[in-house]
Amino acid sequence: MIRVRFVSADGAETREVQAPEGERLLEIAQNDGQPLEGTCEGQMACSTCHVLIAAEDFDRLPSPSEEEEDMLDLAMGATRNSRLACQILLTPDLDGLTVRMPPEHRDMQGR
């Protein structure tokens, strides 16, 4: 099992979960009740699975594909540590990964 730590957008809450190798970060987050929509279910047609990877962990991830980088350009609140959770498969190298939820964004009506 591989440990993943989720940090809320405001940094106030941290939860550590364990998940099997090969599982996608998006599913792990959703199973834990983290607020990630993942609307397209990994088809690279949304950016609602955007997460922020802890700076000290970022280089442990494989590089994003060009397609992922293009989608990240559309993500609200993207930073240099942004990734799409649907594109990250858990491997033993990622044990202890810390993942922060992005700042909440508002829709066109300001909700």
Ligand code: FES
């Ligand atoms: S779920 Fe849509 S790009 Fe990740």
